[in-house]
Amino acid sequence: MTADAPRPGRRRGTGNSRATILDSARKLFAEQGYDATSMRAIARDAGVDSALVHHYFRDKDELFVSCIELPADPESVLAAVARTVPEVRGETLLRAVLGLWESSAQPALIALLRGAVSSAPNAELLRQVLTKRIIAALLTDLAGNAADRQLRGALAASALIGLLMTRYILKLEPLVSASGEEVISLLAPTLQHYLTGNFPRSPSPA
Amino acid sequence: MTADAPRPGRRRGTGNSRATILDSARKLFAEQGYDATSMRAIARDAGVDSALVHHYFRDKDELFVSCIELPADPESVLAAVARTVPEVRGETLLRAVLGLWESSAQPALIALLRGAVSSAPNAELLRQVLTKRIIAALLTDLAGNAADRQLRGALAASALIGLLMTRYILKLEPLVSASGEEVISLLAPTLQHYLTGNFPRSPSPA
DNA sequence: GGATTAATTCATCAACTGATGAATTCCAAG
DNA sequence: CTTGGAATTCATCAGTTGATGAATTAATCC
Numbered sequence A, B: 001m002t003a004d005a006p007r008p009g010r011r012r013g014t015g016n017s018r019a020t021i022l023d024s025a026r027k028l029f030a031e032q033g034y035d036a037t038s039m040r041a042i043a044r045d046a047g048v049d050s051a052l053v054h055h056y057f058r059d060k061d062e063l064f065v066s067c068i069e070l071p072a073d074p075e076s077v078l079a080a081v082a083r084t085v086p087e088v089r090g091e092t093l094l095r096a097v098l099g100l101w102e103s104s105a106q107p108a109l110i111a112l113l114r115g116a117v118s119s120a121p122n123a124e125l126l127r128q129v130l131t132k133r134i135i136a137a138l139l140t141d142l143a144g145n146a147a148d149r150q151l152r153g154a155l156a157a158s159a160l161i162g163l164l165m166t167r168y169i170l171k172l173e174p175l176v177s178a179s180g181e182e183v184i185s186l187l188a189p190t191l192q193h194y195l196t197g198n199f200p201r202s203p204s205p206a
Numbered sequence C: 001g002g003a004t005t006a007a008t009t010c011a012t013c014a015a016c017t018g019a020t021g022a023a024t025t026c027c028a029a030g
Numbered sequence D: 001c002t003t004g005g006a007a008t009t010c011a012t013c014a015g016t017t018g019a020t021g022a023a024t025t026a027a028t029c030c
Helices: A017-032 A039-046 A050-056 A060-068 A073-084 A088-100 A107-116 A120-139 A147-170 A178-196 B015-034 B039-047 B049-058 B060-068 B072-083 B086-101 B106-118 B122-139 B146-167 B180-196
Strands: none
Touching: A017 A050, A017 A060, A017 A107, A017 B039, A017 B180, A039 A050, A039 A060, A039 B049, A060 A107, A060 B180, A073 A088, A073 A120, A073 B146, A088 A107, A088 A120, A088 A147, A088 A178, A107 A120, A107 B072, A107 B106, A107 B146, A147 A178, A147 B146, A147 B180, A178 B146, A178 B180, B015 B039, B015 B049, B015 B060, B015 B106, B039 B049, B039 B060, B060 B106, B060 B122, B072 B086, B072 B122, B086 B106, B086 B122, B086 B146, B086 B180, B106 B146, B146 B180
């Protein structure tokens, strides 16, 4: 008996601990948020000593941002969105974003969203991503003065964030169980209207 | 000297410690979220020993939900919304919700929203409030079968949550600086469309 | 005025947190 | 075979957290 008392030292074959740790961290950060997730819990979930986590990632913050570095390449996806004609960009953006969120990047994205809400610096991070990347892609080649464009971008962002919150955080039915295409067909008109429709008090004098 | 060494025991006049604690708690929960706010920090902010906080509120959870119990009376506000004709309910709801969020209840509401995102049980709390109260009021006397109504309610909730997130948490311009009336005129059509408009694949066969 | 009750603080607990340094074991280069 | 580095765990630290029970002071009731 007394089969396995795990002694220290390097293991035989397995050289994937770092990746395992990252997976566990993404999962737990996504499920419970930044504060509520302890280094020890991550280590436990990864089947590893907590000191090993610190061996690969200096501290909790570094581990968190390492989780956020997306596995996929959202940059090119957004560039593709920017290249479509503005008249269908609502649907295109929705399809791209939902594609990302249904991919293996989901835990990282949920972690990003969760983090943004629970701490001010992380909120700044998300705001940057939102304005400098997503909204920027949305507004490419869009007509109108600066104020008008900024407003349209913010409204689109609000629709998008609302969807992500209800579908992935609050898990409000029937938005959770709906297929991606259903969601797209429901929300694309709204997004498109924000981008290219005309408003009650849209600041376009002259 | 050694002027003031605060000794234990009841104080002279001041009988408002409980309210002071609640104010500090609302403020800190709103600023930093549930996890990041410690009982001790609340006590310090209220100028009080941390044991006194436990004297009035059994534990941190009870304090949190006490913070959420709104100072105003949103029940009657929502009832008023439910009494309007469905055709203007989008605007009415928006006006009511924004009124609440611009009132003294704001810290409590931000705390509720922050809490929902950072922990699953608190998410359940917000989901309950959302479905049993807000969405319920929205759907009063609305035509359609159950599935259709549930979908419309969820979409309206997503638009609402998106607005609250961008305006009060992420602080995305120009939605932050816009006046309440501007926001209403921008979003009311969307909400109204979700409630009473017709959809691409609205499940109304026959 | 004596007894009861409420308000307040002190001292303290066990649990958990993130983090560090030293030890152990293995792999790979020379 | 030796030597250096990488992977891994152990033991431990100081700090914080939520919570409790006892002590102290004041207000209130009779």
